[in-house]
Amino acid sequence: MKTILHIVKKEFLQFRRDPKMFAMILISPVVQLIFLGYAANFDVNVVHTAIFDQDKTITSRQFIEKFQGSGYFETDYYVDNYKKLQNLIDNHKIIFGLVIPKDFEKKIERNETAPVQAVFDGSDGNTAAISAGYVQLIVSNYSKSVVTDFLNKNGMKIIPAGNVESKVRVWYNPELKTRNFMVPGIVGLLLMIVTLILTSLAIVKEKEVGTLEQLIVTPIKSHQLLIGKLIPFALLGFVAEIIVLTAMVFVFNIPVRGNLAFLFFTTFLYILSTLGLGLFVSTISKTQQQAMMLAIFVVMMPMIYLSGFAFPIENMPKIIQYFTYFIPLRYFMVIMRGIILKGVGFSDLWMETTLLFIIGVVIIFLSSLRFRKRLD
């Protein structure tokens, strides 16, 4: 026990000697959280629009006003030929072009169907799909009001039977803000980066500098060295977690709805697995450079893309979904979002918690096996 404490003390002394590093580890997550938290959202608030109105009548203008009144569309350009519209799309100036045909008013007055073209820049499929949804709703509401007017004029006072009205209610995140979804994810991501950077270099640094041999000849047992090395990083991870969570609550106004103690308990399990992964990288690498490349390409990038942080796992092909089962952040992501946004507890998250625990223990065990071999 005493030996472990000595190693812990030694590691902390090293932190103190390298204040730049220490500051980076504690300050940069907060700065990153604030930048990234504001940046990470998919909300489509403004749809840049060009209008090509060939009809130029009262009816067509009324139709256009419906778009402008919705608050989503910003009419940046009025064009008078199709070529200009195409040009604006090519040069990424607009994402939506509305083309109203010449006989728009006439057709509507004659109760015929007027074809209206909506041209989208589809290159960003997500934004295009959401904008198309807005367009669709505006057009159907407009159609509905035209039909009602028509029926009223013809003395049919009532709307024909069969209008199903859908009331859509959104739970957990009624304003549909993607930020609330992303920020807890970013917390998990930052925690991973902080702990991984530290541990992935922990052993290999001593190897490269040559101090590992000195440690080997001391009577310190390998598990003592391991624990002594990991405790300071785990503590730092917790400090970073507390700072980042505080920033989340106060900067982004996202309260933790669930149990804080449970959140910290699962954080501990999560840190166990990231420390384990870092340690593993450190023991298999010969140089710090190797360790860093491995940490980034083999651990960090898969954690970002395969954890469900930004890309829903359900949308991935089956084979890739099997990969995601090995990503600890995948489980921690569900747990964080569950506790923070839904306020659910262990009864709903027992499976993720258990899996996180198993992964953590297995990884730590494997890397300590590997570590022992190196010491021999």
Added chain:
Amino acid sequence: MINRISAVVEKEFKHLLRDKRMLFVIIFFPVFLLGIFGYAVNFDVHHIQLAVYDQDKSEMSRDFINSLSKSDYFDISNYLTKDSEIKKSLDEKLAQVVLVIPNDFSKNLYSKKESAEVQFLIDGVNGNTATIISNYVKAATLSYNAKFQKEVLEKTGKRAFIPIDLRPLFQFNPELSTTKFLIPGLIAMILIITAVITVSLSLVREKEHGTSDQLKISSLSTLEIIIGKTIPYILIALLDAVFILIAGYILFNVEIKGNYLLLFLSTFIFILASTSLGIFISVISDTQQLAFTFATMASMLPSVILSGFIFPIESMPYAIQVITNITPAKFFIVILRAIILRGVGLQAFWHQLIYLIFFAIIFLFLATVIGNYKTKSA
């Protein structure tokens, strides 16, 4: 000068070749990652899990449910029988959306006073998916109404009046697949990480090992050392770029619609800009650990989140939009999307190219100034 630089280049290549494992990671991992992530990154929402709570249990309500389940977008996950199961379905993620059909549905459907209300309860935790689901359910209801009204009117001998026929046209990407949009971002990210991290580490390593002092007292100038040491990494990054583009074409059908020469030129300029960021980081950090932390924070996270790769820049607050300029990936992604997806020429992105050149010059300048200051004070 060329001779001396090529000597440094040769030395650096020998270093690289000696570390086979490292070389393998740098050259093959980017392609491998593109292979996996390319399949993983997409926002396409299909097969939404729909739980149905049908209190009406009539022919009409079943007809409405069928109209949803027949489409490609909804899969019925389970049928609910109690109010309490609604919360359970959403809390435990058994369903993404719950449809509640009240017991007066079929009565109100034919009523001339009231409309038949149905309720959709959506799991909003992922706001993006929820927005798309909400659009789908609204559109599905509208088309059900249109079909129903047409039938009712036809029975009474009247013709239905549909005022507007909306014809959406999605250019460049008619299937609205998000993969093609995201792959350029993935390419930019992999390249910037490779360039920034390898360059900054290879420069700092000499500092940490003390070999940079030996280099300093040689007849080589600092500039020659830096150029010589970065050329191999620039070449490797270019090689990576070629591999990644080929993989993108083979695996994801991402064809290059535009000019190859322009693509090569812009990639080269982007790698230069990333390299200059790497050089800057190597100047301000004394240990590999610090350089690594800086490089991760400066290259990896911003290129994922601030570059417009995943999150649209227009939706960010203005202050953050200004900050997005710190990552060269932002500009390269615009260029890549223009060349690869839209096949347009220089006129669509020349200012991005100029910015990248500007970026490279500023960071090299800062690196020189700080480097000189450090040598003097040392």
